Amino acid sequence: MNKLKSITRYVLYMVLGCVILLGCNHLEEGTVVNKHYEPMEKNLIIMPLVTSNGKTTTTIMLPYLVTDNEDYVLHIKGIYRGEEVTEKVYTSKGCYESMQNGDKWAKTQYCSFSDNNNTKERRD
DSSP states (O other): OHHHHHHHHHHHHHHHHHHHHHTOOOOSEEEEEEEEEEOOEEEEEEEEEEEEOSSOEEEEEEEEEEEEOOEEEEEEEEEETTEEEEEEEEEOHHHHHHOOTTOEEEOOTTSOBOSOOEEEEEOO
């Protein structure tokens, strides 16, 4: 049961990674319509490592501890290429706390980041 849970998490992380890469932020400014906090989360995932010597193939399952650090997320509504869109913007804690629903948001080096504060370490 634990292996199935780990494989499911791995697949979900892969899908989430693809969605994040395809859904890059386009807005430079807009209005805050919502915001939420994502606490730190740690998950143990098992990733397969396949090796071959030309005749046989061996699969070794390697455990990794994935840490998704806390995130402060603003939901911004604005106009991109003539259409109204809503996007999630990962920000600093200070920017998150200073914004309320209805406030005007503009992209700055302190008020817009990507969700790349994750770490993965191999567990032996």
